Amino acid sequence: MLEDKNQERTSLEKLGEFGLIDHLTKNFKINHKSTLKGIGDDAAVFDHTEKTVLTTDLLIEGVHFDLSYMPLKHLGYKAVMVNLSDVYAMNATATSITVSLAVSNRFPLEALEELYAGIALAAKVFNVDLIGGDTTSSSSGMLISITAIGEAKEKEITYRSGAKPNDLLVVSGDLGAAYMGLQVLDREKEVFKVNPNNQPDLSPYSYIVERQLKPEARKDIVELLKEMEVLPTAMIDISDGLSSEILHLCKSSKVGCNLFEEKIPLDPTVISACEEFNVDSTMVALSGGEDYELLFTISQNDFDKIKGNPSLTVIGHMTDEREGAYLVTRGNTKIELTAQGWNSFNSDN
Numbered sequence: 001m002l003e004d005k006n007q008e009r010t011s012l013e014k015l016g017e018f019g020l021i022d023h024l025t026k027n028f029k030i031n032h033k034s035t036l037k038g039i040g041d042d043a044a045v046f047d048h049t050e051k052t053v054l055t056t057d058l059l060i061e062g063v064h065f066d067l068s069y070m071p072l073k074h075l076g077y078k079a080v081m082v083n084l085s086d087v088y089a090m091n092a093t094a095t096s097i098t099v100s101l102a103v104s105n106r107f108p109l110e111a112l113e114e115l116y117a118g119i120a121l122a123a124k125v126f127n128v129d130l131i132g133g134d135t136t137s138s139s140s141g142m143l144i145s146i147t148a149i150g151e152a153k154e155k156e157i158t159y160r161s162g163a164k165p166n167d168l169l170v171v172s173g174d175l176g177a178a179y180m181g182l183q184v185l186d187r188e189k190e191v192f193k194v195n196p197n198n199q200p201d202l203s204p205y206s207y208i209v210e211r212q213l214k215p216e217a218r219k220d221i222v223e224l225l226k227e228m229e230v231l232p233t234a235m236i237d238i239s240d241g242l243s244s245e246i247l248h249l250c251k252s253s254k255v256g257c258n259l260f261e262e263k264i265p266l267d268p269t270v271i272s273a274c275e276e277f278n279v280d281s282t283m284v285a286l287s288g289g290e291d292y293e294l295l296f297t298i299s300q301n302d303f304d305k306i307k308g309n310p311s312l313t314v315i316g317h318m319t320d321e322r323e324g325a326y327l328v329t330r331g332n333t334k335i336e337l338t339a340q341g342w343n344s345f346n347s348d349n
């Protein structure tokens, strides 16, 4: 919606595949000693001293992103973040990424430069090496697949399966903002379709729009936990919404859970946006998704170490598997959690 019609446009055919790869990747530097060979051979080579973790994600235009309000630089940044978030959720350090791209000839070189500017910024800020990828054409639209590689000491890797009854359930940051940011952007897109001269004022929504367009993977939380000498018993990142991630932890760890509604961390701008859009803020936190916060469990013995940290909130505790997974509401009723939020979504509670 903010497209500048006077931009320069260099067609991709002019460069050819190898010229394009070279042009997009020439300014990337290798920073990790463990990267023995990056771009430029048939495969990358690395030498990790610890265990290697690897994760990959596929993002498709029209399914996972909408270029009418997602600037390409943000898209490149976000595509890296969603992968790094998975590496951090294993309590690992991310070291490198590969970027595979399919683009239709509707995109000029300048568009891919923007995309790679976002990828480069993410790689710099999070200290990961771009070590390879693949580039091909698509008959329509854009596809991006990023793979992130990291390393961790074997005994520090946190699986989803390690939570025990009585462990505390902890979340970083706050929830629901990315979803509400998307609601604002969707609304502005509809307004723009009717009146293209209407430039939206998004300033009251800057936090939630930024959380949607420029999420930050929580590398800092992994570092914080190390500093505090807290090893989570289980961990997952929140990509699909709190509720579904809690259920993943419960299923993998064979435990139940009590989640306390009043403890769920919400930014004040999320609460006001929920009022404006007439949606329940707890529902948004449970089902909204794309928060890219970390959700983890710790032994009760570690509570004193995390107590009072503004980046971490205890939102519940794990129970015996037979007790099931529940939301305990402000009114002190227990509602069974489902992947969609809670069981009675369609009833009038």
Ligand code: ADP
Pocket: 021, 025, 038, 039, 040, 041, 042, 043, 099, 100, 101, 130, 131, 132, 133, 134, 135
């Ligand atoms: P191959 O034919 O062996 O697949 P390519 O010609 O596709 O090799 O790629 C040449 C080099 O450039 C490889 O090191 C590859 O990993 C890297 N590369 C290709 N496309 C990209 C991209 N979009 N981003 C980063 N590196 C890329």
Ligand code: MG
Pocket: 133, 134, 135
């Ligand atoms: Mg190739």
